[in-house]
Every structure is written in C-alpha cells, then in structure tokens.
Amino acid sequence: MSDAARPLDPDEAARRLGPWLGAGGQAGGVVLAVSGGPDSTALMGCAAALPPRVPVLVATVDHGLRPESGEEAAGVAALAGRLGLPHRILTWRGEKPRTRLQEAARAARYDLLLGLAREAGAGAILTAHTLDDQAETVLMRLCAGSGPAGLAGIAPARRLGGLLLGRPFLDLPKARLVATCAAAGWPFAVDPGNAAARFARARLRRVMPLLAAEGLTPARLARLAARLRRNEAALAAAAEAARPSLAAAPAGPGRLALDAAGLAALPEAVALRVLADAIAALRAGERRPERLERLEEALFGRILPAIAAGTPLRLTLGGALLDLAGGRLLLAPEPPRRRTKRAG
Numbered sequence: 001m002s003d004a005a006r007p008l009d010p011d012e013a014a015r016r017l018g019p020w021l022g023a024g025g026q027a028g029g030v031v032l033a034v035s036g037g038p039d040s041t042a043l044m045g046c047a048a049a050l051p052p053r054v055p056v057l058v059a060t061v062d063h064g065l066r067p068e069s070g071e072e073a074a075g076v077a078a079l080a081g082r083l084g085l086p087h088r089i090l091t092w093r094g095e096k097p098r099t100r101l102q103e104a105a106r107a108a109r110y111d112l113l114l115g116l117a118r119e120a121g122a123g124a125i126l127t128a129h130t131l132d133d134q135a136e137t138v139l140m141r142l143c144a145g146s147g148p149a150g151l152a153g154i155a156p157a158r159r160l161g162g163l164l165l166g167r168p169f170l171d172l173p174k175a176r177l178v179a180t181c182a183a184a185g186w187p188f189a190v191d192p193g194n195a196a197a198r199f200a201r202a203r204l205r206r207v208m209p210l211l212a213a214e215g216l217t218p219a220r221l222a223r224l225a226a227r228l229r230r231n232e233a234a235l236a237a238a239a240e241a242a243r244p245s246l247a248a249a250p251a252g253p254g255r256l257a258l259d260a261a262g263l264a265a266l267p268e269a270v271a272l273r274v275l276a277d278a279i280a281a282l283r284a285g286e287r288r289p290e291r292l293e294r295l296e297e298a299l300f301g302r303i304l305p306a307i308a309a310g311t312p313l314r315l316t317l318g319g320a321l322l323d324l325a326g327g328r329l330l331l332a333p334e335p336p337r338r339r340t341k342r343a344g
C-alpha cells in the first residue's frame with residue numbers, strides 16, 4: 001500500500017491526539033467538530049479509541065442548506081453512539097444571507113461550536129482539517145493576491161474566543177483519513193458541494209493534479225504555508241520592535257502619526273507591515289483590511305517616493321486619510337464621503 005494512503009495506526013493516532021485528548025490534555029475536555037465527512041469521521045473514531053482520555057463531546061452543525069444535512073447529522077450521531085461518545089446536533093437557525101453564504105455558514109458554525117464548548121466547559125475545539133485543505137487554502141489565497149499572512153494558511157492551533165482551536169490532522173493527506181475510515185468500517189458522507197464547480201475550492205481541486213505534475217504538490221503548498229507562518233511571526237516581531245522609533249508627535253485623539261524618515265529607513269516588508277497595522281488599528285473592527293496589493297501600490301508607488309523627494313502627499317487608503325507633511329505621516333479616519341454637487 002502506498003504510504004500516502006496508509007490508514008493511521010493506533011500509535012500514530014495517539015501521538016497526534018494525545019496532547020489534546022490524552023490524560024494530560026485539555027482540562028474540561030474537548031469538543032470534536034464532526035461533519036460526517038471522512039476526515040472528521042476519522043477524527044471521531046481515533047478519539048474514541050484513545051485510552052485514557054479527557055471528556056470528549058462530538059458536535060455536528062446542521063446548516064440546513066442541503067436536503068440531506070439532517071440525515072448526515074443523524075448518521076454522525078449513530079456512529080458516535082456506537083463508539084460510545086456523546087453527540088450533539090447544533091442547528092443554524094435564522095436568516096440565511098443571499099451573498100457570501102459559505103462564509104456566513106462557517107462563521108455561524110464556529111459560533112455554535114464555541115457556544116457548545118463553553119456550555120460544556122471544554123478547553124478546546126478540534127477540527128479535522130487535512131493537508132489537502134491546507135494546500136487548497138494556500139492556492140485560493142494565492143489566487144486572491146494574499147500576502148504572507150494569508151499564505152500562512154490554516155493555523156495548526158489558535159485561540160478562539162478564549163478557547164483553543166486545534167487541527168491535529170493538518171499535516172496528514174486526506175487519503176490517509178479516508179483509508180482509516182475504510183479500514184475501521186466507519187461510514188462517512190460525501191459532501192456534493194466538494195465537487196460543485198461553482199465553488200472556487202472545487203475548481204482549484206481539479207487543477208491540483210496538473211500543478212502536482214509540475215512539482216507543486218499539496219505537501220509543498222502546505223510546507224510553504226508553514227514557512228510563511230514562521231516568516232509572518234518574524235515580520236510581526238520586527239514591526240513591533242520598529243514601532244517606538246517611529247513614534248511621532250501625536251496627531252490628536254483617534255489619530256496616529258509615524259515618523260516619515262523612520263518609516264523609509266525600515267526594510268520594505270517591515271514598513272509595509274507597520275503601515276498595514278497602523279491603518280488596521282485606526283479602523284479597528286470597522287471594515288475589512290485593505291488588500292495587500294493596494295497597500296503595496298500606495299507605499300512603494302507613492303508614499304516612499306514622496307518621502308524621498310520631500311514632497312507632501314494626501315491619499316486615502318483602507319478607510320484612512322493619510323497626510324504626509326512636515327516629516328510626519330499622519331493617519332486619520334477617512335471622513336464620510338461628500339456628495340458631489342451636480343452642476344446646473
């Protein structure tokens with residue numbers, strides 16, 4: 001059997017899940033997010049086989065978006081019962097948006113899982129994201145023009161609402177999880193959305209074999225994500241360390257000021273990060289971060305050349321008004337747009 005499609009053996013499963021679920025794992029136990037697909041079914045099966053372990057609660061979110069979703073959730077409940085694990089179905093109620101439905105479904109899913117984990121006193125939520133998910137995410141973000149932060153992909157572990165969100169299978173090929181289910185006789189569902197060409201992820205999945213033939217394998221894309229995650233941490237630290245040397249006279253409440261010469265003296269990647277962070281701090285929570293490509297155009301195409309030439313500059317970027325004058329780059333929230341008066 002090829003290594004890429006070998007079922008997980010109990011030792012390997014224990015090594016991966018032990019830190020989360022083992023005797024010394026998460027105090028209060030964990031919630032397993034199980035959709036009923038092969039990846040999360042394998043997560044549930046492997047967790048059930050792990051002795052001894054902290055309390056485990058399995059949760060399936062029924063988004064109510066496909067006619068068969070209720071049946072799938074019931075299928076997970078049945079298998080959880082067979083495996084001796086408690087199971088809950090969480091239903092996404094309320095208005096479903098017409099646009100960005102997948103994004104809204106994901107946000108609702110994490111909210112529901114978090115609510116359950118808090119109610120159960122669990123310390124962590126585990127999902128079954130795989131190396132294939134990671135590779136697809138990186139590819140999708142590459143297509144969308146993401147920078148290092150986006151290309152760092154799915155985090156192996158991160159904080160979520162005061163709890164931990166873990167992905168213990170993130171470096172495992174999906175084929176191994178499918179093989180694990182098959183070998184153990186755990187039934188799983190196949191999401192038709194996975195093949196629907198109207199979703200970008202599904203379209204990219206079809207391109208994957210072509211890219212792999214050229215050397216851009218899922219494993220390589222996943223390694224790129226891990227590498228960029230390390231670089232991203234270094235960049236964040238460098239931007240943080242540069243901040244004191246950039247402090248310029250405060251520009252009034254709700255405003256920021258950066259020393260222009262100091263900004264220009266930084267390595268370009270650090271300067272870009274400082275600018276992005278400053279705009280994000282100014283517009284906290286009010287809008288989505290500006291596209292990296294626009295930030296790059298503004299910084300490298302206009303702001304740094306103006307600093308070098310000593311010329312003043314005004315521009316709006318990411319909801320902020322930037323004003324370069326007197327050796328300072330002032331940032332203020334962009335004023336509400338005025339209607340242009342129609343002549344005559």
Ligand SMILES: Nc1ncnc2c1ncn2[C@@H]1O[C@H](COP(=O)(O)OP(=O)(O)OP(=O)(O)O)[C@@H](O)[C@H]1O
Nearest residue numbers: 033034035039040059060061106126127128129133
């Ligand atoms: N309906 C669901 N109920 C419970 N868990 C789910 C559900 N859908 C997905 N998950 C969890 O999320 C993991 C990833 O699923 P999938 O790739 O379909 O979601 P995604 O939308 O890409 O998720 P993410 O936004 O977290 O990347 C699954 O392995 C599972 O652990």
